[in-house]
Amino acid sequence: MKNWYKFLFVLLAAGVSCASPEEKEFPESFTVTVTNPASFDRNDVMVFIPANELSDGFNAKAFIVLDGKTEIASQYNLNDKDYPGIVLVLDGLQAGQSKDLTVRYNKAGESKRNYTKRTQAELSHKFGGEWKEREYIGGEFKNVEYLRVPPEHKDHSWFIRYEGPGWESDKVGYRFYLDQRNAVDVFGKKVPEPALQKAGLDGFDSYHEMQEWGMDVLKVAKSLGVGSIGYFNGQSALRVEITDSVDCRIVENGDVYSSILTNYYGWNIGDSKTDVASRLSIYAGSRLTQNLLTLSDETDNICSGLIKDPKGNLFTKEGGAESFGYIATYGKQSLNDDNLGIAVLFSAPDFIEFTEDEFSHIVKMKPSGGKLTYYFVAAWEGEPGGIKNEEEFISYLDQTAKELANPVKVEVK
Structure with a gap:
C-alpha cells in the first residue's frame, strides 16, 4: 500500500512539473x-x-x-x-x-504582456502658451486623453498638433480636423510601426512633405475628405460645422485596437439640432475605420462621402444581403501625385441614394433607432506591400464588402 501511495505521489508530481509555464501562470x-x-x-x-x-x-x-x-x-x-x-x-x-x-x-494579480504595437490613437495640444483672439501663441505639445474644444479654437489656431486626433494601424493613418471643418484626412504610411507621434512636431507643413514614415496624402479642402460626417440638405453636404460644443476622448490606445469618441453637442442641421456621438475605431492589419454614430434625435439622413478629384475614377455599388455597398474613387489623386484609393462602405439596408455636390461624391444613409454605422478606407500605393492599381483596389473593396456582410461568429464555451 505504501508503494502505491508513493507511485501516486510521483504521478501527481510529474503532472504538476509537466504543466506549461502558461498553465502555471494562468491556471x-x-x-x-x-x-x-x-x-x-x-x-x-x-x-x-x-x-x-x-x-x-x-x-x-x-x-x-x-x-x-x-x-x-x-x-x-x-x-x-x-x-x-x-x-x-x-x-x-x-x-x-x-x-x-x-x-x-489568473483570478488574482496582474501580468502585463509585451506585444508589438500595431495600432495607435492620440490627441495632442499645447500647454504653457496663451490665446490671442483665435490663435494660440507659444507653449509645447503634450498628449492628452480628453479635450473639451475651447471656443477660441478654429482652423489653423496652432493649438492642436496636426489639427485634431489621429488613429492608425500598421497599414494607414487618419486624422480629423477638431474644429469647425470636422473632416477626415489620410496619412499614407511607408512603415508598419506607429508614426503619428512624429507628425506635426515641427509645424503644420512638415507632414505635407514626404517624411521617413510617410506623409499627408489627401487634400480635403471644403469636401467630405474620406468618410466625414455630414447631412445632405438637398443641395449640398453640411459637415458638422455649427455646434454648441465639442469634446473628444481617446478611448482605447491598444496594441491591436484603438478608438476615439467625439461628442458633438447641438449640431445645427438647418431647422433643427441634434447631438451626435462618433466612435471611430481601427484594428491591426486593417485599413478600415469603423464610424459608429449615435444621434439624440432622428434625422431623415446622414451622409458621408469622398472628395471630388478629376484624377480619381468613381465607382459605386449599392450592395445587398451578401455584400456591403460602397462609393469609391481611385487614381493619381494623392498629394504625392501617386495612386490613392478611398472609399466609404455601408450596409445595404441603410442606403438611400448616391448624389453629389460641388466638392464631394456623396452617399446618403438612413439612421435607425438613433444609430448608424459605416466604414471608410484609404489605400495608398506607397504602403509597403500595398495596393498598386485600380484593379487591385476594386478587388480589395469587393472582398472587404463581402467580409463586412458576413462577420465571423464567436462562441464562448
Whole structure:
C-alpha cells in the first residue's frame, strides 16, 4: 500500500512539473470557437469576445489567448462601451473554418504582456502658451486623453498638433480636423510601426512633405475628405460645422485596437439640432475605420462621402444581403501625385441614394433607432506591400464588402 501511495505521489508530481509555464501562470481557462461562415478565405480577422460572456472570476489584468500553444496578441477594452471585452486579430481563416482558441487567466494579480504595437490613437495640444483672439501663441505639445474644444479654437489656431486626433494601424493613418471643418484626412504610411507621434512636431507643413514614415496624402479642402460626417440638405453636404460644443476622448490606445469618441453637442442641421456621438475605431492589419454614430434625435439622413478629384475614377455599388455597398474613387489623386484609393462602405439596408455636390461624391444613409454605422478606407500605393492599381483596389473593396456582410461568429464555451 505504501508503494502505491508513493507511485501516486510521483504521478501527481510529474503532472504538476509537466504543466506549461502558461498553465502555471494562468491556471484558469475557457475555450472560444471562431468560425468563418463565408465561402471565401479572409485575412487579418478581428475577434471580439464580449465582457458579458467571459467566465466568472475572469481577470482582465492577467490573461492570455492561445492558438494551440502559440500566444496571440490581445487586449482588454475597458473603456470602449461599444466593444467592451477581449479583442484579438487572427492572421486568417479559411472558408468555413472553425478555430478553437484558449483564453487562460489568473483570478488574482496582474501580468502585463509585451506585444508589438500595431495600432495607435492620440490627441495632442499645447500647454504653457496663451490665446490671442483665435490663435494660440507659444507653449509645447503634450498628449492628452480628453479635450473639451475651447471656443477660441478654429482652423489653423496652432493649438492642436496636426489639427485634431489621429488613429492608425500598421497599414494607414487618419486624422480629423477638431474644429469647425470636422473632416477626415489620410496619412499614407511607408512603415508598419506607429508614426503619428512624429507628425506635426515641427509645424503644420512638415507632414505635407514626404517624411521617413510617410506623409499627408489627401487634400480635403471644403469636401467630405474620406468618410466625414455630414447631412445632405438637398443641395449640398453640411459637415458638422455649427455646434454648441465639442469634446473628444481617446478611448482605447491598444496594441491591436484603438478608438476615439467625439461628442458633438447641438449640431445645427438647418431647422433643427441634434447631438451626435462618433466612435471611430481601427484594428491591426486593417485599413478600415469603423464610424459608429449615435444621434439624440432622428434625422431623415446622414451622409458621408469622398472628395471630388478629376484624377480619381468613381465607382459605386449599392450592395445587398451578401455584400456591403460602397462609393469609391481611385487614381493619381494623392498629394504625392501617386495612386490613392478611398472609399466609404455601408450596409445595404441603410442606403438611400448616391448624389453629389460641388466638392464631394456623396452617399446618403438612413439612421435607425438613433444609430448608424459605416466604414471608410484609404489605400495608398506607397504602403509597403500595398495596393498598386485600380484593379487591385476594386478587388480589395469587393472582398472587404463581402467580409463586412458576413462577420465571423464567436462562441464562448
